[in-house]
Amino acid sequence: MANSASGESIIRRFIRIISAFDDKHTSMSVAELSRRTGLPVTTTYRLVDELLLERLLERDSNGNIELGTRMWELASRGSKTQGLREAALPFMEDVQSVVQHSTTLGVLDSDEVLYIERLGSTSTIMDITKVAGRLPVHATSSGMVLLANSPSAYQDMILSRPLTKYTETTLTDPAALRRHLAEVRQRGFAAMPGVIVPESSGIAVPVYGPDNTVVAALSVVVPRDEENAAARVPLLMAAARGISRALGWRAKLKGTLRQSH
Amino acid sequence: MANSASGESIIRRFIRIISAFDDKHTSMSVAELSRRTGLPVTTTYRLVDELLLERLLERDSNGNIELGTRMWELASRGSKTQGLREAALPFMEDVQSVVQHSTTLGVLDSDEVLYIERLGSTSTIMDITKVAGRLPVHATSSGMVLLANSPSAYQDMILSRPLTKYTETTLTDPAALRRHLAEVRQRGFAAMPGVIVPESSGIAVPVYGPDNTVVAALSVVVPRDEENAAARVPLLMAAARGISRALGWRAKLKGTLRQSH
DNA sequence: CCCGGATTCCCACTCAATGGTAATCCTGCT
DNA sequence: AGCAGGATTACCATTGAGTGGGAATCCGGG
Incomplete structure (x- = not known):
């Protein structure tokens, strides 16, 4: 043996170690850490030290x-x-104070939606998003908004892989998803009833950065039976606009409202 | 030369690299990174790759x-x-909605207060706290609350080092600080006018964990000229109690209310 | 007292990591 | 176009930081 029989760098091992911790496993013994990471016991002790x-x-x-x-x-x-x-938090509070269920801010990271902020009670079964948690793109309203505003190469990549069907209403057919994406792009928001949890609906709108690209999705989760959930869209849009402006985005002067690429 | 002429481990160098980034420097070229970290150019490139x-x-x-x-x-x-x-955020929102200036949550980390959450507009000159930012213990209301509830060995450590005098009202005399700490402990809150910025006042109260130790300080910053800032204390205390409860803390049944070290 | 797991100690082996030097690629300026 | 100065990539001889198996020790519960 020598420097890593497995040919792994320290950085990669470091990542293995911190990856072993999540919201369900916030602390553990070194031995357990060694088991979870698959690293040799001695090595784990040395690195942990x-x-x-x-x-x-x-x-x-x-x-x-x-x-x-x-x-x-x-x-x-x-x-x-x-x-x-930080730019989003004040606006999210405004939304949350009206909608009362839960408000999230998500970004695209590799092939999933990563939620970077969330307001609302944590205990709801209805909403499974967590801060620093991930959900699949195709089964969330945030994901649809982000995907609809992504380069087509990225869309192809996402749509070409197997898509899990969480509930009856989850779209898994690429063609159907593409139609839906077109709709989302045109309307400027995504509304998805019960795609990941049957009893809830997600509504999401895009947040723009200074270069006028979509950098995040602002979204609320409400009970599915709530009437005209879509009535929440203007509220969300106004908030998203506020966030965008705080990020340095300026409203288009004139011409079409369609965003670039 | 061989494995690190300077005898530095990769982990330490990794830390040097990520430490080079802060809110004022969120992106830079590799060459600049190399300069900021003091690492050899080639090494920086390899590690960054x-x-x-x-x-x-x-x-x-x-x-x-x-x-x-x-x-x-x-x-x-x-x-x-x-x-x-997450436990604190809802309660912080409540406080913020009433106080309107800025609300922060801080913990003790090594020898400073580390702020882990903050609500309120970012632009205020009045309040220099930032999320993931640090301030000295002796010049913040949060610091006083946390220090007042720390082991005496820790207090000694803090009080024995040179203490910066930011404004006229900053306490830097260890004896005076000890008296103040005793007061804070007894009253259950800290109120410090203009200790770090002349025109603002901080008020802080302790947040308890399940084992009944103080784990954080909840604080608001208000303009110094605001009358009876101390009137905010009950509000803060109620919120802190809510956070504590959310963390698993249970109110003491009876007997003295003095908390264990 | 015993048992099983967690932790610490020991140590010979070796390749991943190192960091000079030099070539190449930019980018803006003249 | 040609030049200057910095950023980036390529090359490579050198070696000690990192490695991990094994054994000893510690610790808590029954």
Whole structure:
């Protein structure tokens, strides 16, 4: 053996380690960490020791390992996500104060929607989004909005892979999805009843960045039986516009309202 | 030369790299990164390449390097900070809706206050707190609350180092600070007029965790000239109690109300 | 006292990581 | 077009940081 029998770099192993933590596993023993990551026991101990030293990991009161506050700090303070989040939060509060269910802000990351902020009670069965949580593009209103405003190569990539059918109403047929995307692009919002959880509906609108591309989706989740959920669209649009403006976007002067590519 | 002439581990260098990014420097060229981190050019390129591959770093539209969304995601989803933040947010919104200036949630990290959430407009000169930003313990109301509820060894450590005097009213004398801490402990809140910025006042109260220790400080910043800022204390206390309860804290049954160290 | 798992200690091996030097690619300026 | 200055990529000889199996030790519960 030598530097990593498996040929893995330290960075990759570091990622394995921090990836072992999620909202369901916020702390664990080193041995368990070794098991979860699949790294050799000794190696795990050595690496963890160093990460503890650097405060990227910490020990809790039981001696278990958890992600260090410093880790969060370093990752947060310089990230573009932070700017987006801060710009959006006030407007999200406004929306939340009216809609009362849950309001989320999502971005596209690799092939999924990553939620970077969320307001509303956490306990609802109705809404499974979490901050720093992911959901598939094709089964969320946020995903549809983001996909509808993505380059066609990206759309093709997403639509060409197997799409999970979560409920009766989940669209999984590429052609049907494309039609739906066209609609979303034209109307400027996505409304999807019960695509991932039968009893709820998602409504999402795009948020624009300075270069007039769509950078995020603002969305609310409401009970499916709620009448005219679409009545929420103007509210959402106004909020999204506010966020966009805070991000440096300027309304188009004149001409068509269709966004570039 | 061999594995790091400077004897530095990859982890430490990785930290140097992500530390080079902050809210003022969200993206930069690799060469600049090399300069900022002090790492050899070649080494920086090699390391950055790998981090790009792992998506801990990303290239923006100009080809500059920025922190990757994945970095934020991994650091956020498993962190205890996240749980605290989520528990606190609804209550912070309530406070913010009444106080209107700015509401923050801070924790103690090494020898400073680290702010993990913040509501209110960002542009105020009055309030310099930022999410994932730090301020010194002795010059903030949050810091005083947290310090007042810390082990005395920690208090000694903080009070024994040189304390910056930001304004006329900043306390820098250890003895005076100790008296103030005793007051804070007894009253259950800290109110500090213009300790870091002359024209504003901070008011902070403790947030308790399940084991009845203080885990965070909830605070508002208001203009200093505002009459009876202390009138805000009950509001803050009620909110802090709500957060504490959401974290699993149960009110003491009976007996003294003094909290254990 | 015993048992099983977690943790720490030990150590010989070796290739991943290193960082100079030099070539190449840009980009703006003349 | 040609030039200047910086950013980026390519090359490569060198070596100690990283590795991981194994054994000893610690610890908590029954």
